[in-house]
Amino acid sequence: MNDPQATGPAPPEALCALIDRAFDHRGYVTLSRRDGVKLVGFVYDRGPDHVELFDEAARCRIRLAVDQITGVEFTGEDSAAKAQQIWERRKGALEPPDTAVWGEWGEPERGGRGDRRAARGPRPVLILVALPAELRSVAGVLGARPGGGGARGRLGAIGAVALAVGVGGGAAQAVAAERPGLVISCGFAGALDPSLAPGDLVLASSVHDEAGESIAASEPVLCAARRALDCGDPACLAEGELLCMTEVVATAEAKRALVRPGRLAVDLESAPAAHAARRAGVAWLALRVVLDPLDADLPAFAQAARSSYLAPALRHVLRGPRAAVELAELARRARIASRSLARALDRLGPVIGGLANAEPAP
């Protein structure tokens, strides 16, 4: 049942009252998030600064910061009110004695039941990175040696293939060849949020490309990833929009021009990966690690997309001491980012079985 009075952006006090009401409501609500995504679920907990809900399928827990919520709609029937109405209608009239003892639930198949997806066996996870340096970080987590632009191993209990597809492309071909159950686009990104530092993780709730198209991530996949990643690691985990460009955004000034509310980082690869996964009907996840903070410029040699940065870096260092310092700083950030990415993938391992073959976002 829609409640039009509860729709639309609400002032803070009104929003708090709506959240309290949503918490008391024994039905689904729709929460509007600052980045435009609408989340449907059952709110079972709320605090001064957060709300927790189960998604509509009751498979996934979602934790939302209150300051990310812009509206609450009561879009689901209140089960308690319905039970009270039914009871009022039939007060005193009993169900017949031959009513099924399993109720409306039916007798379960004890010992488990398989579904078609399980019978097929899990398809592999495809991890797409751009650069060989990123591939090396990922290959270590998979317990594999990189070779020929790729690495094959296991992530958790699932087979995984990591491919370095270059900057900006190659995702569609990789998805068609590997037929994965889940596509993970990961690697370095530039921060568009001033609070993000090198090594901080960005989980994309949506990817926005240069053409203005936005693709939302599958909420169950996102939710499971969030739970796995948000576990006390020193690196900060942020969730929000990822901007995907076709050229490197190298200067602080250029990055600041792209800053929008809810937009966290910019990269070159996530949108092609998300598009390819969507076309193949599989779920995707974009996990980036911050290399350069918002106010940092990349050295000049890194301002163009390349398959290898080794030779340009060597040439750059020959320019003088200042260039050498720049390079050392970039190398330091890259080390932090690589380690953070490897740790993040490691933490995704235990939940990856549940993510592979999940339903993609509509």
Place this chain on the structure above:
Amino acid sequence: MGIPLSQMFTVARYVLKQHIAGRARYPLVLMLEPLFRCNLACTGCGKIQYPTALLKKHLSVDDCLAASDECGAPVVSVAGGEPLLHPQIAEIVGGLIARGRFIYLCTNALLLEDRLDEFEPDPHLSFSVHMDGPRAEHDLSVCRAGVYDKAVAAIRSAVHRGFRVTTNTTLFDGANPDRMRRFFDDMMALGIEGMMVSPGYSYRKAPDQDHFLRREQSHRLFSRLLESPSRRWRFNQSPLFLQFLMGKRAFDCTPWGNPTYNIFGWQRPCYLLQDGYARTFRELMDQTEWSRYGHASGNPRCRDCMVHCGFEPSAINASFGSLRGMGETALALVKERR
């Protein structure tokens, strides 16, 4: 008192250890709700009104055992929803028994005979059958004809096969003390180990909002019901709690005594109120504002509550908290046995 000596000894040893360790707050009974779905829709129940996807969800065996490990309470009350709708309920019970827990498997008994083969009689397992009164009252309370007879048949069957069986009776406004006394006689005649009795909690989400007992009404009802009890009656409850129900003792609630775990997490603050959820048992114990609950807090939702999940732990604390408490409990037990 209907509680076996081995269980009394385990609980007494646990409580004394907590007192010696100087723990002000400790759990006594874990209220484990592995699912919310039920095959009945009782008038006074506010536990099962959720969207279907949540009702179809249940805790895994590992979830249940991990919750018991985390909590550490010696007694686990498996409630719900109807626990016998859980496909792995026997595994859950087996795992809890292996951990040395005493289990009360709360059931309406509609599926008890069907699933009895999945369990083995064990001193650590008791089926706690929901029986709200004589046939007419019980069937009215559960909104279905024939449930009393099915439950009685299941109790007979379980007792015959050597299981521990207790009954759990919730009373509402309008209960007839004389009929309830005869009902207690009938239950004991079935060969059950003991009975549990409590006034219903006034769930805001329950269908019937008109028959919850006020505190004074509870005192009057339980005084008439429990004054001069039959010698055959055995209660699976602290004698001090029964005196509390009769208005002869004053306790405040011990909401942390029966912590509740279900598909949402650790429920704050107690089995009956839902003010949110903690992710861990430690978080529940350490970060709940306990002073907001109980009679003394003035919380209107606690005003009329006299339910055993909050006040049994208070009675147990009173029993073990002082020599006087121990003496009074021993005296009450002797009186009950005479």
